[in-house]
Amino acid sequence: xxxxxxxxxxxxxxxxxxxxxxxxxxxxxxxxxxxxxxxxxxxxxxxxxxxxxxxxxxxxxxxxxxxxxxxxxxxxxxxxxxxxxxxxxxxxxxxxxxxxxxxxxxxxxxxxxxxxxxxxxxxxxxxxxxxxxxxxxxxxxxxxxxxxxxxxxxxxxxxxxxxxxxxxxxxxxxxxxxxxxxxxxxxxxxxxxxxxxxxxxxxxxxxxxxxxxxxxxxxxxxxxxxxxxxxxxxxxxxxxxxxxxxxxxxxxxxxxxxxxxxxxxxxxxxxxxxxxxxxxxxxxxxxxxxxxxxxxxxxxxxxxxxxxxxxxxxxxxxxxxxxxxxxxxxxxxxxxxxxxxxxxxxxxxxxxxxxxxxxxxxxxxxxxxxxxxxxxxxxxxxxxxxxxxxxxxxxxxxxxxxxxxxxxxxxxxxxxxxxxxxxxxxxxxxxxxxxxxxxxxxxxxxxxxxxxxxxxxxxxxxxxxxxxxxxxxxxxxxxxxxxxxxxxxxxxxxxxxxxxxxxxxxxxxxxxxxxxxxxxxxxxxxxxxxxxxxxxxxxxxxxxxxxxxxxxxxxxxxxxxxxxxxxxxxxxxxxxxxxxxxxxxxxxxxxxxxxxxxxxxxxxxxxxxxxxxxxxxxxxxxxxxxxxxxxxxxxxxxxxxxxxxxxxxxxxxxxxxxxxxxxxxxxxxxxxxxxxxxxxxxxxxxxxxxxxxxxxxxxxxxxxxxxxxxxxxxxxxxxxxxxxxxxxxxxxxxxxxxxxxxxxxxxxxxxxxxxxxxxxxxxxxxxxxxxxxxxxxx
Amino acid sequence: xxxxxxxxxxxxxxxxxxxxxxxxxxxxxxxxxxxxxxxxxxxxxxxxxxxxxxxxxxxxxxxxxxxxxxxxxxxxxxxxxxxxxxxxxxxxxxxxxxxxxxxxxxxxxxxxxxxxxxxxxxxxxxxxxxxxxxxxxxxxxxxxxxxxxxxxxxxxxxx
Numbered sequence: 001x002x003x004x005x006x007x008x009x010x011x012x013x014x015x016x017x018x019x020x021x022x023x024x025x026x027x028x029x030x031x032x033x034x035x036x037x038x039x040x041x042x043x044x045x046x047x048x049x050x051x052x053x054x055x056x057x058x059x060x061x062x063x064x065x066x067x068x069x070x071x072x073x074x075x076x077x078x079x080x081x082x083x084x085x086x087x088x089x090x091x092x093x094x095x096x097x098x099x100x101x102x103x104x105x106x107x108x109x110x111x112x113x114x115x116x117x118x119x120x121x122x123x124x125x126x127x128x129x130x131x132x133x134x135x136x137x138x139x140x141x142x143x144x145x146x147x148x149x150x151x152x153x154x155x156x157x158x159x160x161x162x163x164x165x166x167x168x169x170x171x172x173x174x175x176x177x178x179x180x181x182x183x184x185x186x187x188x189x190x191x192x193x194x195x196x197x198x199x200x201x202x203x204x205x206x207x208x209x210x211x212x213x214x215x216x217x218x219x220x221x222x223x224x225x226x227x228x229x230x231x232x233x234x235x236x237x238x239x240x241x242x243x244x245x246x247x248x249x250x251x252x253x254x255x256x257x258x259x260x261x262x263x264x265x266x267x268x269x270x271x272x273x274x275x276x277x278x279x280x281x282x283x284x285x286x287x288x289x290x291x292x293x294x295x296x297x298x299x300x301x302x303x304x305x306x307x308x309x310x311x312x313x314x315x316x317x318x319x320x321x322x323x324x325x326x327x328x329x330x331x332x333x334x335x336x337x338x339x340x341x342x343x344x345x346x347x348x349x350x351x352x353x354x355x356x357x358x359x360x361x362x363x364x365x366x367x368x369x370x371x372x373x374x375x376x377x378x379x380x381x382x383x384x385x386x387x388x389x390x391x392x393x394x395x396x397x398x399x400x401x402x403x404x405x406x407x408x409x410x411x412x413x414x415x416x417x418x419x420x421x422x423x424x425x426x427x428x429x430x431x432x433x434x435x436x437x438x439x440x441x442x443x444x445x446x447x448x449x450x451x452x453x454x455x456x457x458x459x460x461x462x463x464x465x466x467x468x469x470x471x472x473x474x475x476x477x478x479x480x481x482x483x484x485x486x487x488x489x490x491x492x493x494x495x496x497x498x499x500x501x502x503x504x505x506x507x508x509x510x511x512x513x514x515x516x517x518x519x520x521x522x523x524x525x526x527x528x529x530x531x532x533x534x535x536x537x538x539x540x541x542x543x544x545x546x547x548x549x550x551x552x553x554x555x556x557x558x559x560x561x562x563x564x565x566x567x568x569x570x571x572x573x574x575x576x577x578x579x580x581x582x583x584x585x586x587x588x589x590x591x592x593x594x595x596x597x598x599x600x601x602x603x604x605x606x607x608x609x610x611x612x613x614x615x616x617x618x619x620x621x622x623x624x625x626x627x628x629x630x631x632x633x634x635x636x637x638x639x640x641x642x643x644x645x646x647x648x649x650x651x652x653x654x655x656x657x658x659x660x661x662x663x664x665x666x667x668x669x670x671x672x673x674x675x676x677x678x679x680x681x682x683x684x685x686x687x688x689x690x691x692x693x694x695x696x697x698x699x700x701x702x703x704x705x706x707x708x709x710x711x712x713x714x715x716x717x718x719x720x721x722x723x724x725x726x727x728x729x730x731x732x733x734x735x736x737x738x739x740x741x742x743x744x745x746x747x748x749x750x751x752x753x754x755x756x757x758x759x760x761x762x763x764x765x766x767x768x769x770x771x772x773x774x775x776x777x778x
Numbered sequence: 779x780x781x782x783x784x785x786x787x788x789x790x791x792x793x794x795x796x797x798x799x800x801x802x803x804x805x806x807x808x809x810x811x812x813x814x815x816x817x818x819x820x821x822x823x824x825x826x827x828x829x830x831x832x833x834x835x836x837x838x839x840x841x842x843x844x845x846x847x848x849x850x851x852x853x854x855x856x857x858x859x860x861x862x863x864x865x866x867x868x869x870x871x872x873x874x875x876x877x878x879x880x881x882x883x884x885x886x887x888x889x890x891x892x893x894x895x896x897x898x899x900x901x902x903x904x905x906x907x908x909x910x911x912x913x914x915x916x917x918x919x920x921x922x923x924x925x926x927x928x929x930x931x932x933x934x935x936x937x
Binding site for chain 2: 011013014016017018020021022023024025026029030195196198200246247248249251280281470489490492541657667668670671672674675676677678679683700701702707708709710712713714715724
């Protein structure tokens with residue numbers, strides 16, 4: 001069959017553009033239901049305390065209060081992002097007996113309006129007995145530290161507050177270091193950042209008398225939410241329906257089950273009325289889950305020519321008061337090392353550690369920016385010591401197509417080398433690198449620097465809901481409806497899925513209707529949080545499209561008395577090649593199918609998952625087991641300006657050369673890259689959630705500085721194509737939405753060093769740190 | 779005590795009885811169902827609640843409804859003409875200047891004002907006009923591109 005692509009690979013405007021640009025897109029916060037109550041949550045003011053008594057009697061008497069819930073109203077089932085025999089769920093949906101962080105839910109109220117609900121909160125009297133608390137992660141690990149939770153029984157070291165540990169290795173680390181010509185050890189540390197989604201967290205829950213819970217919630221995938229709600233509320237999965245609403249950004253921050261979701265649902269069950277809970281921005285800053293800062297100790301041994309021979313890591317995750325994704329990020333941190341470079345001897349230990357800070361969660365890149373910052377910074381230091389340029393040391397160790405990773409994953413079509421070469425060439429890296437450090441003082445106070453960082457990232461993995469399934473049904477008029485559980489959180493999921501349908505069926509985009517992200521009417525989907533949409537859901541859509549196409553062709557072949565090979569799809573018709581008048585419209589074919597195929601109106605279904613043949617997710621504790629079927633690779637170059645008088649630095653240009661397999665929609669790919677560059681420059685220079693003793697000191701956008709338009713960096717994107725889209729065949733395209741917050745962060749750090757000779761070991765790269773490095777500030 | 783006010787929103791005048799502490803944002807969203815205007819922070823920091831009063835962009839979360847008595851208000855629902863998008867809206871769609879869409883209403887309204895006052899803006903003019911509107915998804919690159927494109931389109935249409 002001819003493989004001329006009309007839709008995949010094209011810059012097709014996003015399908016939801018018109019509805020968003022006219023303000024008609026309905027987000028959860030926009031939903032109003034008849035009789036709807038307003039819910040509010042009473043949160044702990046203490047980082048660690050016993051709950052002695054909760055008295056709701058005065059609040060109950062307030063006119064307009066319809067229900068108040070505490071842990072006594074729950075079924076006592078705990079939940080968590082990870083819930084396995086090794087890591088059983090540890091979070092009560094409402095605190096019972098003890099609060100472990102400032103912001104933990106203690107009670108919730110549903111009332112006729114927000115003022116009454118807030119007044120009711122102030123009338124609930126909670127008696128606390130404060131307990132010793134611990135906030136610094138390395139203090140928390142010390143024997144005798146205040147105990148947030150009992151240390152994990154399988155971790156035998158004399159350490160406190162260990163939520164979990166990941167250990168991995170291969171080769172022989174001692175021999176590896178013995179073979180090295182040069183060994184260096186460094187410690188890097190990252191800081192706390194929030195996701196910055198513009199739409200606040202919000203949920204509308206509506207329990208019907210027949211026993212069905214309907215939920216609209218701002219999330220990153222409805223199936224995970226359904227599972228957690230059903231489990232904590234004691235409802236069968238089938239009695240919980242999570243509907244689609246537009247989502248105003250997630251970036252990892254809307255995956256877990258949150259208090260407002262559980263409480264809205266339980267309050268609705270108690271009152272029989274819809275309940276809406278919307279978090280204030282201050283609540284999001286103080287009580288919700290931010291990203292996971294890591295401490296990374298890294299020891300690396302190399303030969304004189306730059307070949308890596310041994311690498312050892314000790315990583316500590318500041319998990320907060322519950323395990324959350326804490327044991328996931330210490331696994332992922334390992335995973336984000338193994339993809340980019342070959343290291344024959346390797347040892348890794350990662351600890352997730354409890355403190356009395358709020359729990360943390362996934363954040364775009366989920367450990368990757370922190371790890372790449374450490375690895376790539378140290379690699380530049382090694383290269384400088386050995387007198388090798390930064391490109392050469394990366395090219396020497398870069399993985400190549402078809403390599404098998406230590407966990408058994410095949411990297412297949414790896415374009416890392418080409419990415420490094422293209423990014424360098426495009427920026428004239430070799431010409432520019434090292435220039436600033438030899439500059440004369442006459443050039444004023446501004447120094448320019450250039451730096452590079454690389455990354456490798458997975459494209460989908462096996463975490464519940466694990467797989468994607470889709471249905472494409474033809475309509476009587478020859479158009480189609482796509483049913484997918486995928487949730488578009490802004491990345492353009494629905495648009496690229498429609499492009500695949502359009503391509504497989506040669507059908508205009510406007511003839512495809514999408515029903516999405518509804519646990520009742522759409523099949524299960526992997527979710528918008530494991531970077532699997534284009535690969536996993538996309539392939540599922542492709543399979544469904546293939547089935548529809550084959551059905552169309554089979555009927556057409558019969559009716560037109562032509563062989564299948566001679567048939568062509570075009571303009572909602574099937575033609576006989578070379579005989580354009582000899583055709584049947586899709587509308588006619590649907591009708592014929594119903595007549596001649598026992599009523600089949602032409603429906604296709606498709607399923608996909610990554611690492612097919614592997615039953616389970618790899619072990620979080622040992623890393624054993626395959627992880628992903630498709631790896632994205634990229635090299636990013638940053639150009640920065642640093643003022644040596646003020647210490648101010650800024651990113652002026654970012655070039656991303658990325659192996660994405662092939663871009664299904666280049667405009668959307670660029671959008672992902674631009675957004676990641678912006679997020680990384682915020683990470684590097686601007687953003688920090690400041691906390692003291694478990695309390696947030698800067699809970700607003702005025703004091704937490706997110707990039708504004710004034711901070712825009714020029715962002716250029718180079719697609720390194722390593723895969724082809726062929727109609728009717730499986731493809732291995734790659735993620736573009738997470739990995740690229742990583743290489744660029746490292747590139748920025750390396751560029752600052754190139755500009756002013758200051759090596760930064762901790763994020764953010766503040767003027768103070770740069771001036772200290774310059775010896776201008778003590 | 780509630781107060782009766784008259785609001786002209788997107789060319790249509792109506793009277794409302796509002797609480798003195800009620801914001802324009804609440805009046806638009808809760809009373810009129812004009813949910814295209816968004817609340818991202820409620821404290822005037824993100825610009826998602828931008829609407830136009832007398833043709834100027836203002837933050838509706840920091841504006842009391844009673845202050846808007848007999849003022850002309852334009853929300854995102856008042857931009858474009860029925861099914862036709864305005865050149866700014868069309869450019870946002872075409873350039874990929876929209877991702878999650880939550881900042882989009884405010885971005886479009888701020889851009890509309892800019893291009894009305896300055897049909898041929900330089901990069902620095904765009905920065906100035908959109909500096910109060912936060913976007914987390916796009917890094918602003920494609921938004922800037924869209925404003926340039928809309929400007930070109932509008933200049934071409936006038937010629």
